[in-house]
Amino acid sequence: MSRDKIGVLTGGGDCPGLNPAIRAVVRMADRHQIDVVGFKKGWAGPIQGHTMPLSLDHIDEILLEGGTILGSSRTNPYKGDPSHIQSIKDNIKKFNLRALVAIGGEDTMGVAHKLSQEGLLIVGIPKTIDNDLDATDMTLGFPSAVQVACESMDRLRSTARSHDRIIIVEIMGRHAGWLTAYSGIAGGADVILVPEFSQNLDFICESLESVKNRGKNYALIAIAEGTKIIGDDGKEILSQSKAPVDAFGHVALGGIGDLLQTMLKERTGRDVRSVVLGHTQRGGSPTAMDRVLSTALGVEAVKCIVEKDYGKMAALKEGRISRVSLQEGVGRLKTLSQEFYDFSQLFRG
Ligand code: F6P
Numbered sequence: 217m218s219r220d221k222i223g224v225l226t227g228g229g230d231c232p233g234l235n236p237a238i239r240a241v242v243r244m245a246d247r248h249q250i251d252v253v254g255f256k257k258g259w260a261g262p263i264q265g266h267t268m269p270l271s272l273d274h275i276d277e278i279l280l281e282g283g284t285i286l287g288s289s290r291t292n293p294y295k296g297d298p299s300h301i302q303s304i305k306d307n308i309k310k311f312n313l314r315a316l317v318a319i320g321g322e323d324t325m326g327v328a329h330k331l332s333q334e335g336l337l338i339v340g341i342p343k344t345i346d347n348d349l350d351a352t353d354m355t356l357g358f359p360s361a362v363q364v365a366c367e368s369m370d371r372l373r374s375t376a377r378s379h380d381r382i383i384i385v386e387i388m389g390r391h392a393g394w395l396t397a398y399s400g401i402a403g404g405a406d407v408i409l410v411p412e413f414s415q416n417l418d419f420i421c422e423s424l425e426s427v428k429n430r431g432k433n434y435a436l437i438a439i440a441e442g443t444k445i446i447g448d449d450g451k452e453i454l455s456q457s458k459a460p461v462d463a464f465g466h467v468a469l470g471g472i473g474d475l476l477q478t479m480l481k482e483r484t485g486r487d488v489r490s491v492v493l494g495h496t497q498r499g500g501s502p503t504a505m506d507r508v509l510s511t512a513l514g515v516e517a518v519k520c521i522v523e524k525d526y527g528k529m530a531a532l533k534e535g536r537i538s539r540v541s542l543q544e545g546v547g548r549l550k551t552l553s554q555e556f557y558d559f560s561q562l563f564r565g
Contacts, residue, residue, distance in 0.1 A: 220250045222521060223308065224270065224317040226284040227258035227291070227324030231345045231357025232502035233510035235278035235285055237319055240514025242275045248522050253311055258289040258320070259327055262304040267311065279507060282360075282500045284319075292463040293327060301334070308336065315521045319343055321355070322546060323464040325529060329542040332527040339520045340529035340542055341513045345497055348392035348551065351544040352531035356510040361388070361497040362398045368493055369403030369436060376434040376489075382424060382480060384490040386473030388497050389440035390466065393552045395497070397560040400438030407435070408560045411442035412552045414452055417479055420445075424484065426565030437476070441469040441492075445476060512537045 224241050226234045242252045252270040255261025268286070278285055293300040308316060315337040318328040321344035332338045342349045345361035365387050376383040385405070387396040393410020400408035407423045409415060420437070427435045444452035453475060461467050473490035480488045502510065509532065516530035516537050529545040531538055552560075 220248075220314045221253060221312055222250055222315050222317060223253045223255050223262065223267075223311065223313045224286070225255040225258055225261050225319065226286050226288045226343075227318060227320035227327070228288060228344065229290075229321070229498060230283050230288045231343055231498050232282045232360035232500055233356035233506040234283065234288075234319060234343060235281045236502055236507045236510035237341055237343070237356060237514040238270065238285065239275040239278050240511040241317055241518055242270050242272065244515045244518035245521075246272060248518065250314070250518070250521070253313065254286045257287040258291050258324065259293045259304070260289050260291040261286070262307050262316070263291065263293055263300045264303070265307045265310065280501050282502065290323065290462045290464060292323065294330060295463050301331070304331065305336065315339060315526060317341060317517050317521070321346070322349055322549065325349065325542060325546045329527075329546050332542055337521075337526040338542070339517045339526060340545060341517050342529055342531060342545060345395055346389050346392050347394040348549050349545060350548045350550040351529065351533070351540040353534065354509065354532050356506060356513060357498075357502075358395065359505040359509065360500070360503045361395055362402065363503050364497050364500065365395060365399030365493055366402040368491075368496070369399060369405065369438065372491060373404070373434075373436055376436060379487065380433040382435045382437065382484075382486055382488045384437045384439055384473040384476055384480075384488065386490065386492040386494075387438055387440055388493070390442040390469055391549055391551060393440045393443070393557075396438050396440035397552055397556060401560055403436065403438065404563070405436045405438035406432075407437040407564060409437065409439040409443045409445075410552055410557065410560075411440050411444065413557055414444045414446050416446035417448065417483060420476070420480065421483055423565035424480075424486075439473055439476060441472060443472055445472070445479070
């Protein structure tokens with residue numbers, strides 16, 4: 217009897233957990249006599265027909281590996297050449313695929329949703345270290361990134377303490393401060409600054425003053441890359457607003473920590489350093505929690521396909537693995553709630 221075939225791709229910024237999800241898709245599909253073809257480099261794969269085989273022999277060791285063996289890109293098939301959508305449809309036919317599993321963040325899920333509205337049989341798996349996809353408690357990649365940022369803060373704490381310094385730690389997160397809030401709490405940051413709640417320099421300086429008054433001669437500031445600081449003139453100061461944008465219209469961020477360093481040095485006269493964690497947060501082996509989450513989401517995605525329940529995204533909802541519509545997944549960007557922000561500020565200063 218001939219076996220069914222499905223495709224899988226990883227799109228957007230990579231993160232730990234993608235490989236365990238790919239592995240779970242392949243293992244679970246095999247249980248249902250389904251073969252899996254990997255599309256390379258995000259949506260560029262199905263546009264160009266670039267694939268790699270994903271048999272059981274290929275995926276044994278990838279549970280431990282960071283990144284994605286499929287490669288990734290921020291290709292947006294709805295931007296540029298209009299024939300790209302037809303190419304995707306043609307290639308899905310050419311490779312005789314019953315359905316496609318798209319593993320990605322808001323952009324990848326957005327494309328998956330549009331394609332699914334055009335009749336393609338697609339199931340999504342939510343990933344991003346930013347944890348900003350709605351309809352899932354957590355995205356894969358987030359737990360590992362929190363761990364990396366927290367461990368980095370632990371290291372920065374000891375050197376800050378030795379030199380009586382203020383160290384600013386710039387953490388990824390363009391619109392959402394989840395990663396900064398979680399790692400700031402876990403790493404015991406004295407000030408946590410996130411994109412959702414802009415603060416001015418007085419707020420930051422008062423917090424540092426209160427740290428000092430407690431007899432602590434050093435401080436750690438966790439700041440998300442997309443944070444805006446309100447200047448003395450009341451205007452928001454944002455890093456790199458003139459940087460180039462990607463295919464989904466996102467500006468490349470980075471540098472708010474350096475700006476804050478200069479402002480704080482001037483204002484306080486203290487020794488201030490700034491560290492950008494950057495892509496370190498996206499690299500390395502997934503944590504145990506991330507491996508379990510990624511595996512569970514991969515399993516659920518294949519279950520959707522087996523049950524012909526397309527147009528869905530596997531999700532963690534209220535602690536249970538379930539499924540939501542792709543529409544729900546992309547409906548709203550999940551930003552930090554007031555409640556969680558308040559919690560993150562409890563030990564400020
Ligand atoms: O994956 C999301 C993200 O980590 C954002 O927080 C960050 O701004 C962006 O990716 C950077 O991605 P890249 O440099 O790979 O384009």
